Amino acid sequence: MNITEKILAKSSDKPKLEPGDVIFANIDKVMLHDVSGPGVIKTFEKLENDGVVKIDKLFDPSMIWVTEDHFVPSVDKISAQNITKLSNFTNKFGIKKHFKYGMGQYGICHSMSHEEGLVAPGELYVGGDSHTNTTGALGAFACGLGHTDIAYAILKGRLWFKVPETLYFKLDGKLPDGVMAKDYILKIIGDITTEGGAGKAMQFGGSGIADMSVESRLTLTNMTTEAGAKNGIVEPDQKVFDYIEKRGITEYEPVFGDDDAQYEKTFEYEASELEPLVAKPFSPDNVSVVRETSGIELDKSYIGSCTGAKYEDLLAAAKILKGNTVKIRTEVLPATISIYKKATQDGLTQIFIDAGAVVGPPTCGACCGAQMGVLDKDEVCVSTTNRNFPGRMGHIESKTYLASPLVAAASAITGKLTDSRDL
């Protein structure tokens, strides 16, 4: 069995599983945020009113953690009410791990999962958000779900899964200068399309992965969601163990695929052949080489989100922006307070501000069109985020080009889509 099959087998007490098998599996960790949390609360209210279940206690409050990220700071009365509801809920059911806006460490749920060491290798983790796939870079089975499933998971500690087929991406070689993990995953999505991984596991391995930082791997698994995948995953190695041990996880049971692990299909990539890429409107698989789109005029550069505002992403952007001045609106939103703090200690925040950019609080913000810099009609944005469907970041006729932090920073300086190597 491969790593995905082995984690599902372990969690369902089955000696062997094959793609297509349907199982009920035990859940190790569950995440809710200020959108899926109130959704779960509403689901429970409805079920109780209909007399389907009585909810006195949850399966195990210690397996649950909660973030506030989509509508913080609260944008209006409804979003403020959702935050209050969430606090009442975590108080009532004894959920201790509730990371609140303005109370120390908090941030975007997926970034919190690795920054805070909330999920360990070998675990089965589900979250009420589609980019839950991100955390698979730590060697966990990580999968996004809706309110009803998350409600079921926290009440019963179990959920059904169909064992996915696995696509294996063998990545070799070192990334050339100017190229980041974001370019790698855009290349892959461009090749296999937004349906290419539908319902499947996407596993990454090879010498390129061994060479890559944990944060870069997280960029790859994050956007497996854009290929339609059930989960993205990387077999854990010493880099992962060092990463999580620094964050306080000392007891864990990593899972590795067997030597004879099967994959539905294997794709091979060589890093030295990659170039900086963008996904043009209106789909993450509408991919072009940056140099072929260089003339495109921009209104804004957005450096944020779970996929594009980790420390490494901010460091890449700061290297480009240092000593330069932005020509277009440029917004930098570190993904968590811990990242914000490190960026400030290391002088990155100062570089952004000196360049004329604004540095905002951690939030999903404009990535999902919620707040903090949404786009007007016809506005054009280069963004380190993960989706560019119509209206994703604001007006239905706004346009988003998805790119790496290097490209977003270089483009901020020129006001046009720019390969950082051409500055």
Next chain:
Amino acid sequence: MKGKVIKYAQDNIDTDVILPGPYLKLHEHAELAEHAMEGLDPEFHSKVKNANIIVTGNNFGCGSSREHAPIALSASGIEAVLALSFARIFYRNSVDGAYLLPIEIDEKTYSSISENDELEIDTNDNSIKNLTKNESYSMKPFPELIKKIIDAGGLFRYNE
């Protein structure tokens, strides 16, 4: 079930257009219904007065995990979506939350059905009758567990 069709002859209708991001803070089903398909079809609300089935292409419901999307459609009166394929979370949310039937159809069925056709769908024998055109099609049968969850009325009503 029986009803009339709204057809969107396109692939990859994503959750950002089915229920746009700014409304994720809403959780009352009736309020979500007001914004259903806001990013795709301004006429949806007038169309859905006389129709309860959507027919569409591949990868319907791709994008986010928001359960708001099937809720908004269901609370607007949509009872079934017939698509060439579905994004996995939309499909799962529709079934586990018992909002609507996500039914997979083949290319021939997809191209045969037109806007405003009246269909009769039977999930027990996997048949679709087009009463307007006097044609019959088949749907892809639901996998065993999915059928049981649908018949139970959602995941919480299903007995493991």
